[in-house]
């Protein structure tokens with residue numbers, strides 16, 4: 390019966406995919422541009438990577454451009470990444486390029502999965518696995534379970550490294566610091582909170598702030614600004630792409646050492 394086979398095909402291959410991801414090199418929390426770019430470069434380097442996003446459609450703040458004007462502005466320093474993803478672009482002036490946000494976001498997602506990363510949508514990461522004072526995995530649940538406030542326990546996924554790519558909320562950094570009373574690798578030891586907008590400073594500092602924020606936990610993208618207290622940068626996306634590539638390179642180096 391075709392009906393039964395359709396259901397069986399979905400269930401058996403989904404759980405096969407999920408089971409393969411119970412023990413990862415890297416778990417990425419958040420599928421905004423920085424997290425997806427990180428997933429792509431790490432998967433391409435042969436790492437076992439899964440990305441978890443709470444939305445039905447991962448992509449974070451990249452789909453909507455600015456104020457839903459679905460164009461992106463990217464500075465020339467990040468153009469090599471745009472080319473790696475085969476995204477069409479146009480030169481706007483000496484330093485800036487533009488691209489369609491729908492093409493760009495879907496290209497990031499397609500290339501990451503095609504390179505071997507697994508993306509789980511509709512998953513909310515609600516906690517980390519914290520063993521011997523090291524972040525060692527993530528605790529996941531269905532987004533609808535959390536939205537409904539249902540009393541359903543989550544599942545655990547182990548990882549050598551976890552990346553907080555949750556954007557402005559830097560959720561993993563907050564949860565690790567709050568629950569375990571530890572100090573993060575910031576000037577105060579806490580999540581400082583992002584500062585008001587400064588494009589040039591924000592773009593530079595988001596890349597500088599991309600780092601291991603606590604043993605086992607890296608931070609990238611807007612989450613790194615939120616943790617480190619650096620300015621938001623508004624609707625320019627080169628820093629996000631470069632932050633994602635930087636965190637990938639740092640982790641690849643450690644795993645391949």
Ligand code: 48F
Nearest residue numbers: 419420421422423442443449450513514555556610611623
């Ligand atoms: O915010 P977001 O797009 O992340 P980003 O890579 O990029 C920021 C830019 O889009 C923009 C900007 C550019 O100048 O400032 O804001 O830093 O995407 C974050 C993703 O994380 C998901 C959320 O659904 C979104 O897609 N997310 C957040 N918390 C969780 C999560 C969580 N606890 N579990 C799973 N997904």
